[in-house]
Amino acid sequence: MPEKWATAYDSKIEGNVIFTRFDAALNWVRKNSLWPMPMGLACCAIELMATAASRFDIARFGAEVMRFSPRQCDVMIVAGTVTYKMALAVKRIYEQMPEPKWVIAMGACASTGGMYRSYAVLQGIDQLIPVDVYISGCPPRPEALLAGLMKLQEKISRERSFRNQKPELAEKLEEALG
Amino acid sequence: MHFPWVSPRNSSSQLRSAQNDVRLMTRQELLGSFERSCGEKIHSKTEFRGETTFTIAASDLREIAKFCRDELSFDYLIDITSIDNFGEEPRFEIVYHLYSLAYGIHLRLKLAVPKEANAVDTVSDIWPTANWHEREAYDMMGIKFNGHPDLRRILMWEGYPYFPLRKDFPLEGLPSEMPDVAFTNVTPMEGGPFVTLPSTATSKDREPRARPPQL
Numbered sequence: 045m046p047e048k049w050a051t052a053y054d055s056k057i058e059g060n061v062i063f064t065r066f067d068a069a070l071n072w073v074r075k076n077s078l079w080p081m082p083m084g085l086a087c088c089a090i091e092l093m094a095t096a097a098s099r100f101d102i103a104r105f106g107a108e109v110m111r112f113s114p115r116q117c118d119v120m121i122v123a124g125t126v127t128y129k130m131a132l133a134v135k136r137i138y139e140q141m142p143e144p145k146w147v148i149a150m151g152a153c154a155s156t157g158g159m160y161r162s163y164a165v166l167q168g169i170d171q172l173i174p175v176d177v178y179i180s181g182c183p184p185r186p187e188a189l190l191a192g193l194m195k196l197q198e199k200i201s202r203e204r205s206f207r208n209q210k211p212e213l214a215e216k217l218e219e220a221l222g
Numbered sequence: 223m224h225f226p227w228v229s230p231r232n233s234s235s236q237l238r239s240a241q242n243d244v245r246l247m248t249r250q251e252l253l254g255s256f257e258r259s260c261g262e263k264i265h266s267k268t269e270f271r272g273e274t275t276f277t278i279a280a281s282d283l284r285e286i287a288k289f290c291r292d293e294l295s296f297d298y299l300i301d302i303t304s305i306d307n308f309g310e311e312p313r314f315e316i317v318y319h320l321y322s323l324a325y326g327i328h329l330r331l332k333l334a335v336p337k338e339a340n341a342v343d344t345v346s347d348i349w350p351t352a353n354w355h356e357r358e359a360y361d362m363m364g365i366k367f368n369g370h371p372d373l374r375r376i377l378m379w380e381g382y383p384y385f386p387l388r389k390d391f392p393l394e395g396l397p398s399e400m401p402d403v404a405f406t407n408v409t410p411m412e413g414g415p416f417v418t419l420p421s422t423a424t425s426k427d428r429e430p431r432a433r434p435p436q437l
Contacts, residue, residue, distance in 0.1 A: 129378065129404055132405075163384075164377075164378070167407070167410065
């Protein structure tokens with residue numbers, strides 16, 4: 045064995061090297077540190093707070109860093125009744141979040157308007173912004189929110205992140221690699 | 223014991239002596255003195271389950287309100303509500319729910335809103351709490367209040383074109399659009415369990431169903 049090969053190969057670091065797809069690594073990083081934007085609008089926000097507190101502990105899923113600035117968030121949890129008066133504010137806050145971003149519609153009201161079949165209530169936040177996960181319940185239990193968060197993590201882990209984020213670069217690489 | 227925040231302002235001597243008595247003023251005495259003092263200005267009196275409602279004219283409102291607060295110690299305006307008698311005259315009525323913290327007595331004043339002006343005088347300078355109550359009545363019913371210091375909508379946004387609690391406003395709403403402020407759409411009522419019809423039919427037929435309100 046030539047001497048330079050022996051220096052390049054170090055058996056001590058062998059166990060620390062992982063081969064994987066770039067997307068898988070990127071998604072793994074993203075899905076385990078989701079920073080939620082707590083869009084608490086009604087009683088669902090109480091359950092959202094309970095989910096963040098010690099008993100249910102959303103930190104187990106890496107999503108404990110609730111930020112009240114949309115610019116530091118990547119998942120918006122719409123928790124509560126979205127009135128028309130509030131709707132455009134919710135949309136504006138969503139637009140201020142940097143990409144990549146996801147939305148959880150927590151509870152019946154955020155998903156469909158819930159029991160408020162009324163002149164004043166938007167019948168589901170998905171009429172304004174794209175929703176990734178809907179959670180049923182009025183309000184949902186903290187376990188349901190955690191289940192929704194895990195669903196979102198599954199969804200993120202299946203995303204083609206690199207191609208979504210850098211479509212031109214991905215195309216060039218594909219051409220170069222044949 | 224002296225409670226400055228519940229003592230009547232500018233009390234007449236008769237009421238002052240009544241308050242200084244160990245014995246509290248009874249309901250009959252207080253409402254009796256209201257009836258004696260207002261006399262002709264009372265259009266009707268209704269007793270229902272121990273609660274008294276006097277109907278008065280809109281033009282006498284401020285005078286009677288001041289009298290109630292200053293002379294009769296009705297120092298607490300609990301609420302202002304409005305009624306839409308759609309299809310009947312008078313269409314709009316306003317109800318003032320008063321309470322005397324000193325004596326623990328309720329009084330309700332009711333008046334018809336004049337049709338042409340669709341406005342009554344404000345009482346927000348008499349009871350400051352009336353400020354927001356009157357804004358709410360304006361927002362939901364479209365009743366205006368003369369002399370109100372800040373008559374804006376309170377629940378819906380400025381520029382919303384309808385008054386949603388009027389009887390001719392459909393439950394599912396009407397579309398509206400204010401760019402960059404807010405919009406509304408018609409709400410689908412299918413599956414909505416909250417649309418009922420008043421009727422004498424059996425409870426099975428009256429059970430809430432998805433149906434548009436019939437106007």
